[in-house]
Amino acid sequence: AGPAGEASYKVGVIASQTGPYSGLGLPALEGMELIADGINENGGIDGIPLELIVYDDKGSSTETALAAKRLIEVDGVLAFACSTATGLSHSLVPVANDLRTPGIIMSGTGLINDQLGEWCFKPIASEDDYIPLPLGYLADDQGVSKLAGLLENSGYGEGGEFYLAKVAPDCGIAIVETQHFDPAASDLTPQLTNIKNSDAEAIFIWGSGPAGALAVKQAREMGISLHIVTTPAQASPSYVESFQEYYEMAPSLVCLDSKLSMWRQLADDDPDKAMCREFDELYIEIYGHSPSMWNAIGAQIIQFIADGLERAEPDPTKLEEARGKVRDAFESTTGLSLFMGTYTLSPTDHYGRVVPKEVLVTFKDGEKVLVKTFS
Amino acid sequence: MTQENHALLEMIDVYANYGVVQALRGISLHVEQGEIAALIGPHGSGKSATLKAICGLLPVARGEILFAQQLIHKDPMEKLVGRGIAYVDERRLIFPSMSVIDNLVLGAYRRHGKEQKEKIEQDMQTVFELFPILEERKKQTAGTFSGGEKQMLAIGRAFMSSPKLLLLDCPSLRLAPVLVRKVMRAISELRDQGVTTLLIEQNVRAIVNVAGRAYVMEEGKIVLEGHPRDLLAAQ
Amino acid sequence: MLDLSAILQFFISGVNLGCIYAAIGLGLFVVYGVTGVLNLAQGEFVMLGGMLTVAFYTAGTALVPSLLMAVIIAALVGAMLYRLIIYPARNSSGSTLVFLTLGFAFATEGIALSVWGWEFKSLPSFWGSPNIQLWGATIFGQTPWVVGTTLLLVIGLFFFFGHTIHGKALRACADEPLGARTVGISTDQMALFSFVLAASLGAVVGAVITPLTMTGYGVGMPLTIKGLLAALVGGINRAEGVILGGMALGMAEAISAGLMPSGYHGVIALGILIVVFLSRPRGLLVAPGKV
């Protein structure tokens, strides 16, 4: 499909639909499609429909790069988004910069924030922004001063390790033990034993796949009753359901999560409550379940792009000029409030989150309970 | 017509090919019950191909093969074993990573039932008498056998299926002269017990006193038929 | 820091992992031992066993019937793999056959993804078997089931292949297929049987390990790789070898995860394995005569 004659804003999407990261890619894609459909039902952006062109990255950076090039060269997209693991999306940076097309990266780690170049943007979340929330909870609310990190061997885990070490001292916490696990690990008892035998008072489990959830289960089964905090992936409904007993064992597990999934428990004066509620209800209507964190990330990426397109008013038939305009529009995003944060970007800051919106949750009787928000 | 008048094995105008190579071009032959027959001829004349066609390894393109008055040329080889045809390939095809005893036991794979058990045991003894080395080296892995020992094992294994018809491709190959005599004598003894044999032999002299009939093959056809003694004289 | 209970815990973890790897390796062994084909779809049967059991179980069926149905379906899929893919190509080279099974594995994975989605699923421990505390170490309730299943499999296979005429006939098929036919063994039926057997074994293993490891559409290939390493390091020609190989791999992983510098244990575990490979060029246990 070459650039079609009739006007539409073409936006490319590269998502992990198969392979080891499909647990991130597929839900994000769902969220993206929801927003795009919503925009088009309301007459598009300034009357021009938004067209998503979706490719699978198959969990390979070579495929990711190829898909991006195809989007740019064949499909003629104005911008593209990529919902994959750090390593894969990292390899898109040179593609976007070479072919002068805005690329929106949604991988989790802040390690690459300063390598984005002129054409890449990363309006998501960066560890150093949100780590203070769980660490603050541990230090201030639970009196923990010694922490063990249990980290996934991945780009995501590397970000966690780097920023934990960076931020912990500020929160008055010492990292006394660091253990690693493979994303596909099924038995974490050796690592947990080492943590058990250290003098850590809490465990930070940092992972994106099922191994993180297994770690929670196995720790509790081994009788480790330390505080456990985890990254958002462990709050996925399927894990919560399977391992309810262990998740709720005292001291109950605490997970990072987003305001979106906890909107009911937000204070009524919370500025994001209405937005979250609206999206949640819509999501349930369309898909029959509440949006997860990755659904929300997908959704917000399209919102971010739509915002840029709206301000840039590019002429989709003049590709090169249009891409430049869109890029400039992204750079001048100001105070855009999305699910994961409020963003103000600039030519020197392509990350630009000014307000983080993570929350901490715990589990009780099969329900998530809000523990703490940024305030 | 009585049973005895029928040949045990009959090939009628059989054609068979290896891909584009015509290996058999109209073979007709018959082997009587209780007879030892031989195929002789130069290399590449289709002797091995004839045996393969009989036992179902080489698909028959045209013609018929009858075994005990039944058409068999469409049956797969493993079925024919059950009917009483045993075949020894020129490559022997023993099971290299299995022990000698396992090789022999598998020779009797098609013989089921309690009453067979004793007979199998008996046949095993017969094989051991014929080739004592097989008994001595029961546990040896067959793949490490010497060339001649493998040949003995292959013949012994074929015998273990208690065949009515034995198809032997060059049984004397690789065997010491004393053993060749022994094998030939064993085949004669088997004939006396009613086992029919069709074998390939390069050396007419070796079968003069054994075979009752010989076919000379050339280029996929049978060119001569007669008692080996006469054929030898004709040469 | 290192106390005995920690060492014991690493050991238990090694046995647990080792049994999982060995059990998958046994499935590879069954097919390889009969047909000479390395079946890279073995892990997919494990996945199917787990996913199907979960599917039936969550639909309200009791555990045993769920497992049985899963095994039956997996066995049918195994039969299909043989009939539709391996049989028509039976005269091709070994490497062609290996990649045929790989293609099948891809397709199976895709189908599983489109049917069940990407979510990981779990089962409760069988009949709520309780965790066992042993000198400060923990044995998960499901672990005895995993170890027991593996032991049963290896004993069964060892006996079947080593001591029954049908088992020997199966081995003969891979050893010298034409020779097997000359003694009246139907190599075709035997091969079909081996695929069905391997698929059923895989499915049982898949169901049994799900409470421990969870299952998802994509778990097959990583498990195949582990099983393959286990089978090769131990000697794929013998059931005992496969068990030994699985244990070696599981132990290496667990002990290096426990004792070695964190972050490098992946390198170290496999490094140990490579050393084993190189010091025993034919595998830990070998069938004599044939490589």
Next chain:
Amino acid sequence: MRTVKEKIRALLSGREHRMVLALFAVVLMTVPLVAGPYGVIVMVDVGLYSIVTMGLILLMGFAGQISLGQGVFFGLGAYMSGIITTRCGLSPWLVLLVAAVAAGAVAIVVGRALVRLRGLIVAGVTLALNLVFCSLVVSLRDLTGGATGLPLIPRLPLGGFAPSNTLFSYYVVWIVAILLLVFSLNLVNSRTGRALKSVNLLAGGSEDTAQVLGVDIIRYKVQVFAVGAIYASIAGSLYAHYTGCIEPGAFGVHFSVLVAIMAIIGGMTSPWGAFLGAGLIVSVNEALREVMPAVVGGSTGAYELIAYGSILVATLLFLPQGLMSIWRRLQPQERFR
């Protein structure tokens, strides 16, 4: 008799291949003129895969040594190029050569250990090596950038300037590929090629016979392992400079298996098979990307995977000897195979 003699001569002198080779080169050089920019992009990938696959064909198709670890050497080339050029600022071209030599040296050491192994165990060890390599890259984070990846790798320069990346890469990759093809063709139709085939235990060789005929089997096996590694390393270096950012996932077992699939699908009896295999697999991928959204719509990944698996199966069922066998079938007088 004369005809036989002539035929052998033609085969040996490479005359049989010369015309095809020239045509192939001409077609390749003109591809950028007719194909769109994306076609060129895809062809760069085909070229890179072809180089690695060609090495594997020499190793597996000729010498009969299974390797599920070509990713190691592809990765070694890429990381050596990436690390040295970003840290020391040496010329990428020089580093490419250094990396190839180093990969060859590593392969000689590894190969010496591997040749003692029997049969499938080699597959197991190479697979394990590949897993070790990836873990190592992740673990040596300070050097390699870990799982996050190594960014900012410079482009290949030409003279004083770095030309338009894709087109330039296309020509570099394909010129290298054709040179290596010529080298491989020469190799297989020679004394060396026969020595390699004679030790091929996968397809009709015999080590005992080879040795009795004077073939130093260890030397040949180690050498061909090194050659395969050098091919992979060259491709890896080119890949690193082409993409500008590398991460360990690109050199995993997934890659090694993909290359093996390409070798099998292409046909392992000739180096030409590498191009057919890589070409087919990459085009199937691209075709599915193009077609599947129209067929199923939305998230097509799962269906692409199903289709990909089915195409793999179907191709191998119909052409068990790989695509090369079509060409052989077109030559009626050739009775061999």
Next chain:
Amino acid sequence: MSEKGKQRDTEEQAILEIRDVSVAYDGLVAVNGVSFCVRRGDIIAIIGPNGAGKTTLLKLITGLLRPSGGEIWLKQQRVDRVAPHRIASLGVTQVFQDIQLFSNMSVVENVMAGCHVWTGASFLSTGLRLPHSRAEERNISDTALRKLSLVGLGQKAFYSPSSLSWGEQKRVGLARALAAGADLLLLDEPYGGLIAEEIGKLSQLLLELQHRGITILMVEQLTDVVLDIANQVVVLRYGEKIADGTAAEIQGNEQVIATYLGNGPLEGDER
């Protein structure tokens, strides 16, 4: 003749000398203290019952197997610890009992592979087709074709070996060995499976080779033919040498008759 005198005599012309060589396969002694000498230009036959260790002996000579005791001297060089391909380069080659053609090469390539030992183009020079390797290749193909026509298979040069009948394969194996240009040729049952007229032809060929100065060491079961052309016969049994001499001497040896030839009554005591 004194024992000493005889030894000195043979040493001068000996191309191969086996001295008290033994080898065992886990427990089974396959060759046990065998010694004999092969004079340059002779045809020497090794006979003996199946499993006597004949093939094993050939393996020891070609280096495929290392003796556990004893020495093997080839052209005044001790070779029992030398790698097989090095022994081959000293001018020894073998045709195996089971031929073992390379089925991944055409017939002519098989024979060309036989030329490996006397050529030397390296990996790099064949890959780059340096002039030296090109000339060598031409030489190889000429030799191969000559040898192939010598055994009457010139027309089947491009066939796959597996499409040949057993006898044809045998001839290719011989051509391949001849292409190696060795001056010591080891043949394991060259006559096995040949028909009468071919037997005559092969004998003639072997005699011709002998005439050209090639030494032939063969293992054979077809005793009458062997005894016809062999200058020397060694008889093995249970891995031990039980007789060594001219054909006439052997034929008169009662032990040999009893255990091997079996001219007498059929009850030979077979191991």
